[in-house]
Amino acid sequence: xxxxxxxxxxxxxxxxxxxxxxxxxxxxxxxxxxxxxxxxxxxxxxxxxxxxxxxxxxxxxxxxxxxxxxxxxxxxxxxxxxxxxxxxxxxxxxxxxxxxxxxxxxxxxxxxxxxxxxxxxxxxxxxxxxxxxxxxxxxxxxxxxxxxxxxxxxxxxxxxxxxxxxxxxxxxxxxxxxxxxxxxxxxxxxxxxxxxxxxxxxxxxxxxxxxxxxxxxxxxxxxxxxxxxxxxxxxxxxx
Amino acid sequence: xxxxxxxxxxxxxxxxxxxxxxxxxxxxxxxxxxxxxxxxxxxxxxxxxxxxxxxxxxxxxxxxxxxxxxxxxxxxxxxxxxxxxxxxxxxxxxxxxxxxxxxxxxxxxxxxxxxxxxxxxxxxxxxxxxxxxxxxxxxxxxxxxxxxxxxxxxxxxxxxxxxxxxxxxxxxxxxxxxxxxxxxxxxxxxxxxxxxxxxx
Ligand SMILES: Nc1ncnc2c1ncn2[C@@H]1O[C@H](COP(=O)(O)OP(=O)(O)OP(=O)(O)O)[C@@H](O)[C@H]1O
Ligand SMILES: [Mg+2]
Numbered sequence: 001x002x003x004x005x006x007x008x009x010x011x012x013x014x015x016x017x018x019x020x021x022x023x024x025x026x027x028x029x030x031x032x033x034x035x036x037x038x039x040x041x042x043x044x045x046x047x048x049x050x051x052x053x054x055x056x057x058x059x060x061x062x063x064x065x066x067x068x069x070x071x072x073x074x075x076x077x078x079x080x081x082x083x084x085x086x087x088x089x090x091x092x093x094x095x096x097x098x099x100x101x102x103x104x105x106x107x108x109x110x111x112x113x114x115x116x117x118x119x120x121x122x123x124x125x126x127x128x129x130x131x132x133x134x135x136x137x138x139x140x141x142x143x144x145x146x147x148x149x150x151x152x153x154x155x156x157x158x159x160x161x162x163x164x165x166x167x168x169x170x171x172x173x174x175x176x177x178x179x180x181x182x183x184x185x186x187x188x189x190x191x192x193x194x195x196x197x198x199x200x201x202x203x204x205x206x207x208x209x210x211x212x213x214x215x216x217x218x219x220x221x222x223x224x225x226x227x228x229x230x231x232x233x234x235x236x237x238x239x
Numbered sequence: 240x241x242x243x244x245x246x247x248x249x250x251x252x253x254x255x256x257x258x259x260x261x262x263x264x265x266x267x268x269x270x271x272x273x274x275x276x277x278x279x280x281x282x283x284x285x286x287x288x289x290x291x292x293x294x295x296x297x298x299x300x301x302x303x304x305x306x307x308x309x310x311x312x313x314x315x316x317x318x319x320x321x322x323x324x325x326x327x328x329x330x331x332x333x334x335x336x337x338x339x340x341x342x343x344x345x346x347x348x349x350x351x352x353x354x355x356x357x358x359x360x361x362x363x364x365x366x367x368x369x370x371x372x373x374x375x376x377x378x379x380x381x382x383x384x385x386x387x388x389x390x391x392x393x394x395x396x397x398x399x400x401x402x403x404x405x406x407x408x409x410x411x412x413x414x415x416x417x418x419x420x421x422x423x424x425x426x427x428x429x430x431x432x433x434x435x436x437x438x439x
Binding site: 045047065066067070071073074075076077078080082084085086087088097098101102143146147149150 | 349
């Protein structure tokens with residue numbers, strides 16, 4: 001993305017943000033609350049239209065709302081903090097919906113692939129349950145399977161573990177770490193330092209709608225350059 | 240009574256379809272559609288039904304469209320009721336968490352698809368009870384079809400009362416007729432509501 005800006009009324013959520021993510025790269029985005037991390041994610045698949053600047057995927061600028069945009073969004077998986085599984089559909093139906101409606105796969109093929117994905121994230125035994133019957137960690141893994149079912153070029157994670165109890169965080173991070181090691185391109189908003197250190201090539205630190213610092217995880221966490229990153233790290237390390 | 244039932248059921252079926260489409264217009268990202276939906280609702284729900292009924296009846300006669308009284312009554316009742324259905328369904332759509340539509344769009348569904356496949360099915364579950372109220376109002380509103388000489392329950396009572404010169408038993412009969420239609424409807428709504436609630 002180039003020089004992307006986005007405001008909500010007087011609030012400048014993003015100010016001239018430049019960021020490019022290579023294929024196969026894992027980028028972790030950190031920053032204080034309100035710094036624009038979610039907005040950054042949401043602008044990448046245009047859930048939030050940008051005010052100025054351009055967002056490109058594989059060199060193609062995002063089109064206006066409509067069929068073409070929907071098609072591009074299918075190539076960008078998104079995992080939300082609050083899971084957002086379709087509440088009226090079973091886990092399996094959640095995963096097969098996109099492949100059948102968007103990719104035009106047959107029911108049986110979509111089903112078979114969905115079951116494979118559910119097995120991979122370890123919840124194939126919950127396939128016929130409704131989201132409300134699952135724990136948070138299971139729901140988030142189902143949501144990851146739903147996104148993966150579209151075989152996206154890029155996966156966006158917006159604080160995927162921050163609504164989870166500690167014992168469930170690990171099961172979700174394990175799945176994400178595995179994806180990273182398989183070479184998925186990922187942009188992950190998360191303060192999970194362990195994940196960043198083990199899976200990310202770069203950490204992007206945001207503050208006040210701007211990218212303040214970009215560094216490899218080891219250097220960022222041990223020796224941040226900017227004052228604001230130092231300040232921020234001292235706060236999250238304090239607890 | 241069978242005419243009242245036929246009027247009500249036909250008009251309700253039409254009103255559900257039209258009202259849902261109008262509700263979809265009202266939440267659409269396309270501004271002209273939103274405006275059209277809003278205009279439909281505001282015009283129809285703010286004009287008294289009696290005025291619509293007589294207005295359309297004489298209007299159709301004037302431009303020499305002859306649908307017959309029954310069909311005219313169905314058109315007017317459907318249009319009028321659709322404005323209430325639209326508002327009810329729109330409230331239902333707004334009650335569905337925003338994340339549901341966002342998740343739908345993020346897997347590549349277009350706006351109409353996400354509405355149809357993800358949002359509306361969930362919205363409909365929350366609006367079963369209020370739609371029941373719309374239905375019961377429609378049963379009673381169908382009495383205004385008598386204005387344009389459709390012999391439904393009220394008009395029938397009126398005629399009997401005139402012929403026999405005994406208005407009280409005639410209208411008591413009509414009242415009982417409406418109760419007989421409305422009370423079971425309420426029960427059916429309750430049943431549907433429980434069924435909608437079982438599946439999450
Ligand atoms: N839909 C919206 N309407 C109005 N303001 C918004 C909206 N979304 C975000 N903002 C504002 O934009 C700024 C950036 O928000 P954003 O959600 O991107 O921050 P964040 O870094 O994700 O924060 P958090 O860590 O709390 O999730 C904040 O000041 C927020 O209040
Ligand atoms: Mg956020």
